[in-house]
């Protein structure tokens with residue numbers, strides 16, 4: 001028996017499985033749960049939305065409604081009392097402990113009210129809309145069942161690649177919550193009301209989500225990497241989908257906001273493409289002020305969410 005052929009096949013199967021899984025579950029979270037569902041930064045056809053979001057579900061992110069509710073709360077109260085996962089409350093708290101304490105931060109009624117848009121969708125409703133263990137167990141069961149199918153169809157090497165990618169992407173999401181809000185990592189390009197940072201290695205692992213200061217400055221923008229060196233593979237995916245006619249109403253960074261929030265001097269000597277003098281000339285201080293205030297909105301319904309959060 002030629003064992004080298006067997007070994008090479010196993011290796012190729014494992015590596016291919018790793019990269020395919022990484023992209024599928026990664027984009028599931030960054031594009032699906034985050035940019036499409038939480039911030040409504042773009043629209044895709046419903047079948048494609050479900051396909052993309054399924055990747056996040058397969059990465060143990062739990063019910064989309066609950067994830068979105070937690071993330072909308074994070075934007076409303078970032079690094080202030082009531083933020084579910086601020087490193088100001090401790091590193092391990094921000095990394096994972098918050099997941100077991102969500103009842104302290106948000107009631108089940110608040111989940112439903114801050115996600116009134118997603119509550120209209122029967123598929124998302126079916127996957128759960130509360131902080132009880134049931135929805136997490138449903139997700140875990142589906143994740144395990146899918147891995148058994150992968151093992152049966154493609155064998156151990158494919159399963160190993162799949163699990164390794166899933167674990168890496170799962171933790172990369174938690175790294176955004178921690179390292180991208182800690183002042184000893186990365187840099188800030190924009191003046192924002194919380195501690196958010198742009199951290200290159202988190203961006204590399206979390207498919208663009210590590211450009212977190214940019215994101216907090218302009219939460220509704222579908223593009224998070226904004227300087228030339230800030231590669232954002234999720235944004236690249238959005239551009240391709242838009243070119244294919246599969247993404248519409250794509251929200252881009254607002255140049256007025258970018259100007260109003262820029263910190264000086266700019267770190268790393270980077271040039272943001274939308275902050276030229278030409279762009280500056282077009283806007284009055286009033287325009288910039290208005291855009292600054294508008295950019296603080298997490299979604300179009302931010303006022304409603306803010307009120308719901310106070311109940």
Ligand SMILES: [Zn+2]
Nearest residue numbers: 078196212216
């Ligand atoms: Zn944040």
Ligand SMILES: [Zn+2]
Nearest residue numbers: 038071075219
């Ligand atoms: Zn966000």
